[in-house]
Amino acid sequence: MKKVMAIIIILVVIGGLIGLSYVISNNMGEVFNQGTVYSVKTVKIEKGSISSSITASGIVEEVESFDIYVDNPTKVNKLLVKQYDKVSKGQQLMELDIESLENELDKLKINKKVQELSKDTPSIDAEIKRAESAVKSAEKALSDAEDSFEKSKKLYEAQAISKNELDMAEKAVTDAKTALENAKVAYDSAVKSRNVDRNVKDENLNATVLGIAELEKRINNAKESMICPVDGVIVEMNIKEGAYTSNVQPIFRIVNLDKLQVKAEINEYNIKNVKEGQKVVITGDAIDEDTEVFGVVESISPVAKKNISAGGEEVVVEVVISIDNANAALKPGLSVDCQIMTMEKNDIVIVPIGVLKTDKDEKEYVLKVDKEKGIMVRQDVKLGIISDMMAEVLEGLKEGDIVVDDPQSFHKDGSKVRILE
Numbered sequence: 001m002k003k004v005m006a007i008i009i010i011l012v013v014i015g016g017l018i019g020l021s022y023v024i025s026n027n028m029g030e031v032f033n034q035g036t037v038y039s040v041k042t043v044k045i046e047k048g049s050i051s052s053s054i055t056a057s058g059i060v061e062e063v064e065s066f067d068i069y070v071d072n073p074t075k076v077n078k079l080l081v082k083q084y085d086k087v088s089k090g091q092q093l094m095e096l097d098i099e100s101l102e103n104e105l106d107k108l109k110i111n112k113k114v115q116e117l118s119k120d121t122p123s124i125d126a127e128i129k130r131a132e133s134a135v136k137s138a139e140k141a142l143s144d145a146e147d148s149f150e151k152s153k154k155l156y157e158a159q160a161i162s163k164n165e166l167d168m169a170e171k172a173v174t175d176a177k178t179a180l181e182n183a184k185v186a187y188d189s190a191v192k193s194r195n196v197d198r199n200v201k202d203e204n205l206n207a208t209v210l211g212i213a214e215l216e217k218r219i220n221n222a223k224e225s226m227i228c229p230v231d232g233v234i235v236e237m238n239i240k241e242g243a244y245t246s247n248v249q250p251i252f253r254i255v256n257l258d259k260l261q262v263k264a265e266i267n268e269y270n271i272k273n274v275k276e277g278q279k280v281v282i283t284g285d286a287i288d289e290d291t292e293v294f295g296v297v298e299s300i301s302p303v304a305k306k307n308i309s310a311g312g313e314e315v316v317v318e319v320v321i322s323i324d325n326a327n328a329a330l331k332p333g334l335s336v337d338c339q340i341m342t343m344e345k346n347d348i349v350i351v352p353i354g355v356l357k358t359d360k361d362e363k364e365y366v367l368k369v370d371k372e373k374g375i376m377v378r379q380d381v382k383l384g385i386i387s388d389m390m391a392e393v394l395e396g397l398k399e400g401d402i403v404v405d406d407p408q409s410f411h412k413d414g415s416k417v418r419i420l421e
Contacts, residue, residue: 037416040376042369043355045401050392051344052385053281054273058264058321060334062257064232067250070225072218074098074245081252083237091228093252094239098222105215108208115205124194131187138183142176149173225251232256235332260326262295264338265316268304273342276300280321284336286329293330297340298322343385349393355403356381356391366397367404367411369419376404378413 075097081087152169155161225245236253238246245251262282266274280295287293301318321338323330330336355366364383367376381396397403402419404411 037418038376038411039418039420040369040407040411041405041420042402043352043405045349045351045393045397045399045403047347047399048350048390049344049346050348050350050385050387050390051341052273052387053339053341054266054270055337055339056264056266056270056319058262058319058336058338060260060262060323060330060332060336062255062332063259063261063322064230064256066230066232066254068093068225068229068252068254069247069250070096070245071221071247072245073247074101074222076239076241076243076245079239079241081234081237083234085234087228087232087234087254089228089231092226093228094226096222096226096245098219101215101219101222105212105219108212108215112205112208112212115201115208119198119201119205121194121197124190124197128187128190128194131183131190135180135183135187138176138180142173142180145169145172145176228254230254230256231258255332257331258326260323260330260332261298262321262323262336262338264319264321265307266319266340268315268317271300271304271317271319274300274319274340275342279341279344281339281341282321282323282336283339284334286331286334287327287336288329291327291329293323293325293327295321295323295338345385345392348384349397349399350390351381351393351397351403352405353386353389353391354406356383357407367407367413368397369402369404369417371402371419374416374418376407376411376413376415376417379403 076094077097078095079093080095081091081093087093149169149172152161152166156163156166232254233256234252235255236250238249239251262280274297276297276299278297280297282293282295298320300320304315304317307314307316319340321340351366356364357366358364363380365378365380368379369375370377379396379401382394384392384394386392404417
């Protein structure tokens with residue numbers, strides 16, 4: 001029995017040696033000619049969206065704010081709000097002591113009526129009429145004296161009267177002329193006196209009218225200052241009950257916290273890519289990580305400015321960004337980071353940055369997998385937009401292509417591959 005088992009084992013060993021010899025003789029060259037087979041992970045090329053952006057720091061500020069002043073010192077009787085209160089348009093904020101102003105206004109209006117009534121001057125008008133009548137009488141007396149003198153000259157020539165009588169007639173003409181001149185002077189003086197009186201009264205009346213207008217303006221200003229002009233929050237309050245207002249600083253400063261914007265500074269190298277209307281993602285220490293705040297580039301300053309800091313000098317351009325969905329955490333004065341989407345494309349061929357390689361000539365390429373041959377093939381590509389994670393492929397790849405993910409330096413064109421799932 002032992003001999004039979006030994007013979008069987010010997011036959012099996014001989015058969016195995018013969019089979020091994022056959023395999024070696026027929027496939028050894030193929031095995032050694034195959035080379036190294038690299039196990040790689042791959043990426044399937046797909047279409048998607050990509051965007052490029054730049055980031056800048058900015059400060060949140062209000063779009064709408066209103067400072068309430070009272071032009072003239074006025075006593076505050078009562079305050080109806082507190083600092084940081086939310087207020088509405090039309091709401092009364094305080095009560096001012098304007099009773100004394102209203103009393104003064106009533107007095108001025110009464111004085112105006114008195115001045116209007118006193119513009120009429122019957123006594124002066126009567127004096128002017130008397131002076132006018134005296135002028136007419138003097139003119140008549142002069143005319144009569146001149147006629148009498150002409151008659152006296154003819155009588156004297158006819159030797160009907162004496163030289164003394166002629167001289168008396170001539171003197172009567174001279175006296176009449178003097179009387180007429182005096183009457184005219186008196187008339188002019190009366191008219192001038194009336195005109196001066198009227199001018200004085202008109203000026204006094206005008207002064208009273210101006211006083212009334214100024215007082216009404218002060219009262220209206222005080223009344224308007226008591227009423228909230230906009231919806232918002234009182235962020236500044238510079239008055240106390242019983243104190244007098246000052247026109248140096250506002251009594252209230254009201255800010256609309258629903259309308260905020262960001263002023264950011266973009267350096268001169270990036271400003272060329274920024275355009276009005278571009279979307280902005282706003283983040284900051286005051287904004288929760290899971291909260292998204294968006295904005296839009298509202299305007300770009302037409303001039304640049306220089307910022308000098310410890311790090312050196314930088315040329316920047318100010319950009320105003322409107323906030324679409326103002327978050328309750330956002331407050332004027334906070335610092336935020338603004339990611340401006342300078343370019344965005346949809347439904348395009350994109351690849352992860354990790355599949356790209358660059359040769360010594362700075363040309364980008366990928367290692368495309370040829371599944372039929374089981375090898376990787378170099379494929380040059382032309383790129384468009386490049387973001388942090390992805391790149392747009394303009395030429396070289398199409399949707400559905402398979403490329404090596406994270407290619408290594410020893411991965412070459414023509415290398416054998418085995419795809420890892």
